[in-house]
Amino acid sequence: MQEVSAISGNSVPADEPKLNYINNGHTLKSWLLTKDHKRIALMYLVSVSAFFLMGGIYAGFIRLELLTPASDLLETATYNKVFTQHGILMVFFFLIPAIPAILGNFLLPLMIGAKDLALPRINLLSLYIYWIGGIITLWALMQGGVDTGWTFYTPYSTTFSNSYVMAVGIGVFINGFSSILTGLNFIVSIHTMRAPGMTWFRLPLFVWAHYATSLVMILGTPVVAITILLVAIERFARIGIFDPAIGGDPILFQHLFWFYSHPAVYIMILPGMGVISEVIAGFSRKRIFGYEFVAFSSIAIAVFGFLVWGHHMFVSGQSIFAGLVFSFLSMVVAVPSAIKTFNWTATMYKGSISYDTPMLYAIGFLGLFLIGGLTGLFLGSVGLTVHLTDTYFVVAHFHYVMVGGQVIAYLAGIHYWWPKMTGRMYSEFWGKISAMLIFVGFNLTFFPQFILGYMGMPRRYASYPEELQVLNIFSTAGASVLGFGLVMPVVYLIHSLFYGKKAADNPWMHPGLEWRTSSPPPTENFKEMPVVTWEAYDFGEESGLDLEDARKREAVTI
Amino acid sequence: MTAHGDTHEHHEPGLQHQFEDMHQQEESVSIGMWAFLAQEIMFFGGLFTAYLVFRWRFPMAFAAGSNHLDEFMGGLNTLVLIVSSLTMALTVYYAQKGNRTLQVVMIVLTMLFGATFLGVKAIEYTDKYNHGLVPVTGWNKKVKEDVSAPHVTEQDCTQVGHGDGDDHYVNPKGEFQWKDCSLVKLAQDHNYLTEDEKIGYFTNGEIDANKFRDKVRLFYYIYFVMTGLHALHMIIGLGVMLWLLWKAWIGTFGPKYYAPVEISGLYWHFVDIVWIFLFPLLYLLGRHFLH
Numbered sequence: 001m002q003e004v005s006a007i008s009g010n011s012v013p014a015d016e017p018k019l020n021y022i023n024n025g026h027t028l029k030s031w032l033l034t035k036d037h038k039r040i041a042l043m044y045l046v047s048v049s050a051f052f053l054m055g056g057i058y059a060g061f062i063r064l065e066l067l068t069p070a071s072d073l074l075e076t077a078t079y080n081k082v083f084t085q086h087g088i089l090m091v092f093f094f095l096i097p098a099i100p101a102i103l104g105n106f107l108l109p110l111m112i113g114a115k116d117l118a119l120p121r122i123n124l125l126s127l128y129i130y131w132i133g134g135i136i137t138l139w140a141l142m143q144g145g146v147d148t149g150w151t152f153y154t155p156y157s158t159t160f161s162n163s164y165v166m167a168v169g170i171g172v173f174i175n176g177f178s179s180i181l182t183g184l185n186f187i188v189s190i191h192t193m194r195a196p197g198m199t200w201f202r203l204p205l206f207v208w209a210h211y212a213t214s215l216v217m218i219l220g221t222p223v224v225a226i227t228i229l230l231v232a233i234e235r236f237a238r239i240g241i242f243d244p245a246i247g248g249d250p251i252l253f254q255h256l257f258w259f260y261s262h263p264a265v266y267i268m269i270l271p272g273m274g275v276i277s278e279v280i281a282g283f284s285r286k287r288i289f290g291y292e293f294v295a296f297s298s299i300a301i302a303v304f305g306f307l308v309w310g311h312h313m314f315v316s317g318q319s320i321f322a323g324l325v326f327s328f329l330s331m332v333v334a335v336p337s338a339i340k341t342f343n344w345t346a347t348m349y350k351g352s353i354s355y356d357t358p359m360l361y362a363i364g365f366l367g368l369f370l371i372g373g374l375t376g377l378f379l380g381s382v383g384l385t386v387h388l389t390d391t392y393f394v395v396a397h398f399h400y401v402m403v404g405g406q407v408i409a410y411l412a413g414i415h416y417w418w419p420k421m422t423g424r425m426y427s428e429f430w431g432k433i434s435a436m437l438i439f440v441g442f443n444l445t446f447f448p449q450f451i452l453g454y455m456g457m458p459r460r461y462a463s464y465p466e467e468l469q470v471l472n473i474f475s476t477a478g479a480s481v482l483g484f485g486l487v488m489p490v491v492y493l494i495h496s497l498f499y500g501k502k503a504a505d506n507p508w509m510h511p512g513l514e515w516r517t518s519s520p521p522p523t524e525n526f527k528e529m530p531v532v533t534w535e536a537y538d539f540g541e542e543s544g545l546d547l548e549d550a551r552k553r554e555a556v557t558i
Numbered sequence: 559m560t561a562h563g564d565t566h567e568h569h570e571p572g573l574q575h576q577f578e579d580m581h582q583q584e585e586s587v588s589i590g591m592w593a594f595l596a597q598e599i600m601f602f603g604g605l606f607t608a609y610l611v612f613r614w615r616f617p618m619a620f621a622a623g624s625n626h627l628d629e630f631m632g633g634l635n636t637l638v639l640i641v642s643s644l645t646m647a648l649t650v651y652y653a654q655k656g657n658r659t660l661q662v663v664m665i666v667l668t669m670l671f672g673a674t675f676l677g678v679k680a681i682e683y684t685d686k687y688n689h690g691l692v693p694v695t696g697w698n699k700k701v702k703e704d705v706s707a708p709h710v711t712e713q714d715c716t717q718v719g720h721g722d723g724d725d726h727y728v729n730p731k732g733e734f735q736w737k738d739c740s741l742v743k744l745a746q747d748h749n750y751l752t753e754d755e756k757i758g759y760f761t762n763g764e765i766d767a768n769k770f771r772d773k774v775r776l777f778y779y780i781y782f783v784m785t786g787l788h789a790l791h792m793i794i795g796l797g798v799m800l801w802l803l804w805k806a807w808i809g810t811f812g813p814k815y816y817a818p819v820e821i822s823g824l825y826w827h828f829v830d831i832v833w834i835f836l837f838p839l840l841y842l843l844g845r846h847f848l849h
Contacts, residue, residue: 035575116576118586184593192586193576218593222601230608230783237694239734239779241608246772247758252611256604529578 020423020520035120036523040127041106042421047127048102049490051093051134056483058086063445063479066472071462079462080147081163087150092172093134095406096264099271100182100217101130103413104210106421108186110514110521111204113195113530118188126181133175140167149460151261154242154253158234169232176225179267183217186210195513197532204512204536205281205294209274212298216263216270216305224260227253254316258309266305268402269369270298272409273340276362279412280344282510283359284351285545287537290343297336304333314385323382330380337373341366356508357431361412364439368404372397375450390460393453396446404442411438411489418493419503423520426496430488437485444478509545511538572815584817591821595828598791602832605787609780609839615754616773621844622741623777626691628682632841635678639830642671646826649802653819656812661819665803668826672796679789686778690735693779698732734778736771781840788836791829798822 021038025031031039061082065073074082105123109116117123140146146168148157157165190203190211231253234240241248281288288294310318310326318326344366353359375397379385388394419425448471453459457468464472506515511534517526539545577583613620649664690698729735742759745751751759759770802822805811811819 114576118576119590120574120576122590180597184590184597187593188586188590191589192582218597219600222597223604226601226604230604233783237779239693239695239775241612241776241779247612247616247754247769247776249611252608256607 018518019522020518021523022423022520024523033124035116035124037105037109037117037120037123038421038521038523040123041102043127044097044101044105044130047130047134048094048098051089052098055086055089055094056486058082058089060479060483062086063476065462066464067476069464069466069469069472074462076462077147080149080460081145083460084146084149085141088137088146088168088172090402091150091264091268092175093130093137095268095402096179097130097182098268098406098410099275099413100186100210100213100267101126101178103206103275103410103417104186104213104271105182107417107514108189108207108210109193110420110517110525111207111512112190112193113198113513113526113532114189114193115524115526117185118193119185122181123185126178126185129174129181130178133171133173133178135171136174137168137171140164140171143167151257152228152231152253153257154231154234154250155244155248158231158240158242159245166232166235169228169235173225173228173232176221176228179217180221180225183214183221186214187218190214195530195532198513199532201292201295202532202534202536203295204274205277205288205291205298206271206274208295209270209277209298212302213267213270213274215299215302216267220260220263220267220306223256224264227256227260251313251316251318254313255309258312259306262309262312263302263305265398265401266301268406269409270301272365272406272413273298273337275409275413275416276344276365277340278512279358279362279416280347281537282416282508282512283356283362284348284353285539286347286351287535287539288343289346289349290339291536293339294343297339300336301333304329304336308333308380311380311385314382315389320382327380327382331377334373334377334380337369341370341373355432357426357428357435358412358416360432360435361408361415361438364435365405365408365412368400368408368439368442372400372404375400388453390458391453392449392457392459395459396449396453399446399449404446408438408442411435414489414493416508417514418496419507420514420519420521422497422500423503424496424500425503425507426500427492430492434485434488434492437481437488441478441481441483441485445475445482446478448472448474448478511536511543511545572810580814584820587817587821588824591824595824598828598832602784602787605780605784606835606839609784612773612776612780613839613843615752616758616776617752617844618741618745618750618755618759619770619773620777622736622738622770623774623781624841624844626689627781627841628685629841629845631678631682632837635675636833636837638671638675638678639833642668642675643827643830645671646823649806650816650819650823653806653811653816654813658806658809661806661811662803665799665806669796669799669803672792672799676789676792676796679785690729690733691778693734693775693782695734696732698729698734700732701729734771734775736774737767739765739767739770742770784836784840788829788832791832795826795829798825 021036022042025034031043034040061074062079065071065079065082067073071079105117141164143164146161146163146165148161148163148165152165152169190207194203230240231242234242239246242250242253244250277288277294308326308330310322311330314323314326355363375393379388379394379397415426415431452468452471452475455468457464503519505517505519507519508515513530513532514521516530534543573580573583577586645664645667649661649668652661652664686692687697688699690701692698739759742751742755742765745755746765758773760766761769799822802819805818
């Protein structure tokens with residue numbers, strides 16, 4: 001904590017901002033050609049948020065259409081495009097890059113005590129690839145969109161669909177390399193860029209989670225890249241290996257697709273788990289319970305995640321024996337997630353918990369992820385899944401994991417590190433209100449869908465029987481609350497940029513390396529190379545992080 | 559493994575701002591390239607999986623298609639690439655030794671071999687174009703109808719096949735052509751056909767030339783995608799070598815700084831190794847059915 005005291009005793013007047021990564025260069029060029037991971041992260045934040053907004057608007061249209069049993073707001077063909085584009089934008093352009101490309105990019109070098117990621121130019125390249133992939137996809141959507149579902153199932157996508165499958169496919173293909181390069185950069189950085197004393201088992205769990213994520217990114221993404229490329233070639237050349245009419249195999253597509261796309265859900269959730277580990281340990285002011293178990297469960301999820309793709313294909317005609325094996329392995333992959341959940345709960349036990357906004361989100365995550373995970377076990381059982389496949393039960397399940405898990409964790413992370421990223425504090429009051437609104441709105445939206453699915457309402461239809469309307473009205477009402485709750489952070493976070501209280505270097509009094517530099521950090525991250533002499537999550541007495549002491553110190557300096 | 563504590567006032571040539579010293583930088587770019595190659599293996603892995611699945615199902619069609627590839631050309635290219643790997647390895651060696659002249663010579667030789675490979679590949683592709691073996695309709699040589707040519711029916715499976723002077727077929731639209739079903743008959747006589755083949759080549763118990771052609775076409779589809787992507791990697795490799803050539807020419811590399819040469823070499827060797835797998839899978843496996 002020498003840094004903190006040194007800074008509070010600094011003679012620089014408070015109204016003259018210190019040189020940091022934001023005010024170090026104001027030209028457009030200084031942003032577009034930057035090699036600074038923090039600036040790249042901010043540009044990712046803006047781009048990813050734009051895609052999230054677009055995906056959210058599509059979701060709004062879906063829920064409005066489903067307000068009434070008949071398909072009246074949208075034509076059925078339009079509805080197909082709307083849910084497809086919701087899926088594509090959300091999965092490929094929001095869920096996958098959100099935490100790694102924004103929070104990971106910003107925090108990973110800070111957490112390991114490096115000046116930057118190991119390959120800064122590759123990092124900038126990944127952002128440009130993301131933009132190019134995004135622009136191609138948006139262009140295709142404006143031309144008329146795509147209606148295959150985000151999964152691009154063959155032979156519909158290759159032979160029958162009259163929409164812009166090829167253009168969107170190429171957009172997604174290109175975007176995949178952005179994710180590969182990010183993962184590659186993280187792996188290299190974690191191996192070679194750690195500060196002296198920052199051993200593997202002193203790494204914050206956020207870093208471990210990103211290491212596991214990166215493994216999946218570089219080993220999984222290329223497979224879906226080649227698969228989507230094959231779909232595009234097949235559409236273009238009117239011949240290919242997925243066309244059953246000439247002896248090709250549409251199920252092969254599903255195998256190749258899910259070989260990536262199941263591990264991809266771990267690309268989405270693992271970084272979220274990393275965020276939650278940080279937030280829960282931090283706001284319980286306690287070393288995380290079972291550090292090694294949480295760390296290795298991330299790796300276990302990454303490894304086992306590659307062995308369970310067949311549970312997406314129980315009713316696609318794979319053999320019953322394959323189904324049993326995949327079912328068993330799907331149960332196995334639930335174990336490391338359960339380990340994490342137990343350890344987070346155990347961390348909170350007898351911790352001195354403070355309910356700041358990030359912690360509210362994190363506690364919400366625990367409940368929602370629990371429901372999402374346990375309903376996953378329903379779907380992983382070979383027998384039960386025959387009843388539930390392609391119903392709203394599935395939709396509710398993966399939204400509980402993706403939104404209730406990943407998006408909530410993302411918001412927790414954004415709120416937790418916002419003071420570090422921008423140097424400003426947001427309104428704690430509105431933060432708490434929005435966290436609670438999102439929790440309530442989310443449950444109101446998606447819990448009825450479990451019941452709807454169990455009653456047999458199929459997914460991806462614009463109309464449904466009248467007796468299912470009541471629950472659908474609940475769901476749409478919940479979606480409005482959820483949407484409102486999600487807009488609120490945009491407003492008060494942007495407000496905080498201009499009117500927010502200046503953030504201290506360590507506003508939460510947390511021990512991570514990222515809190516031991518100024519807020520916002522200087523371009524080179526640390527004034528001098530930090531030397532790590534403490535264990536991760538060290539809230540011990542000698543750490544100087546006692547909240548009471550800190551408040552007293554603060555009172556004196558003010 | 560971790561960064562080193564000493565602050566670096568001295569600035570070594572080629573040291574980037576985020577690193578503390580050259581050792582850290584070399585280690586980083588090397589791990590980065592290995593991770594990238596792991597990614598590449600998975601990228602090609604999807605294609606190899608597709609190849610294996612269809613070869614398992616339709617071995618006769620794949621043998622028939624494979625038989626029309628020129629194993630001499632393929633073998634020549636294998637040789638060319640292996641020698642280029644040697645010159646690439648020597649490039650790294652001379653970069654480490656700081657021998658600028660031999661470094662440049664070896665890079666030029668490597669590029670020469672790479673270009674030779676692509677040239678041979680172009681000859682092979684042209685041959686496929688001339689014989690109507692490109693799986694995309696319209697991308698083959700268009701052969702106008704010739705009244706003097708012997709009449710060839712679609713269902714005729716008695717034709718001996720390509721390469722035996724049967725250039726007098728008609729192909730006005732440039733479609734994929736394949737009429738030789740002799741391998742199916744052979745396999746049928748010896749009871750070699752797989753379950754998929756018993757369905758995939760026959761209509762009402764009779765050999766269906768069109769259905770067999772479609773399976774051969776699948777082989778050529780996979781052949782073109784695999785070798786095409788491999789050739790694309792070769793072209794990128796040549797671009798990298800051009801950059802290396804310029805850097806070596808101005809004397810950038812020496813005993814203290816040769817990491818770019820080393821990781822470009824890793825990439826080059828990787829592209830070679832992919833070919834070492836492609837060659838037997840596409841050109842050699844299954845030839846014995848006819849020979």
